Amino acid sequence: MSCHHSVDSWEMVGYGLPVGDPSIPALLEKGTRVFADGVYLMADCFGLELDDVTFSYELGACTEDIDLGWYRLPKGSLGANYLKYQGIVGGVPKVEVHVEWQMTPKTEPHWNVKGCYITKIQGDPCVYSKHMVIPKPGTDFTDPAAFASVGMTVTGLPALNAIRSVIDAPPGILTSADLPLRGFAGRFK
Structure with missing residues (x-):
């Protein structure tokens, strides 16, 4: 995501704040709620009636000061995240959207961000599709x-x-x- 040069957009979802800042989860959820739409869309196409859509997250703290040329992230600030929106039916996740964003690979924890869209269908047969734009x-x-x-x-x-x-x-x-x-x-x- 370091190619999306919009400081305001990233600050709106908590990037640059100390990773322990209690406002980050609410900022991330508000700024990424559009990804929950994907859960509703897929559930509708599958004919699923969802009981709930949940949001969960993991935060990656910068392990050193980061200078992207257009944005600076101090050590310990939010530099990456892993988000999950899950469509729940009968207490079981049935449809999920996962979002991996990173400004730098120098975060803890660190995710191996794929830089593409991945579709996984667990069934018979199982399907794994990687879509790159x-x-x-x-x-x-x-x-x-x-x-x-x-x-x-x-x-x-x-x-x-x-x-x-x-x-x-x-x-x-x-x-x-x-x-x-x-x-x-x-x-x-």
């Missing part, structure tokens, strides 16, 4: 704005892909479970 060939990686634009584009794609289906839909409320999977329909000529 990377810039197009020739992207200037020295320009943080060019690199960051990849994440912004990916964030907007579900809404863009839904436009045709929403226009063609009858009046009423739709959820993602009501929309067809379009994939790359009409993208190749």
Whole structure:
């Protein structure tokens, strides 16, 4: 996440504060609550009625002063986190979203952040899918704005892909479970 140059965004979720600061959990939950939406979305698509969605976290403290060039994190401050939103049915987690963020690998604890989206389905058969979103060939990686634009584009794609289906839909409320999977329909000529 050290490529997302927005000090205000990171301070809003507690980065830079001493890892023991009691305000960090509430800041993290408020600033990442959008990831709970993914739990609700998947549960809806699976036809699951959730009893609750829970939030849990682990915090990584910087083991030394960190200078990212655009942001400084003092030793002992929040430099990484591992978050989990779990959709609970009958006391059992059924749908989970895990979020690993790190500004630096120099934290304790330290997570081996994968830098991608991972989908795991535990069933028969089990499925493990690793999805990487990377810039197009020739992207200037020295320009943080060019690199960051990849994440912004990916964030907007579900809404863009839904436009045709929403226009063609009858009046009423739709959820993602009501929309067809379009994939790359009409993208190749």
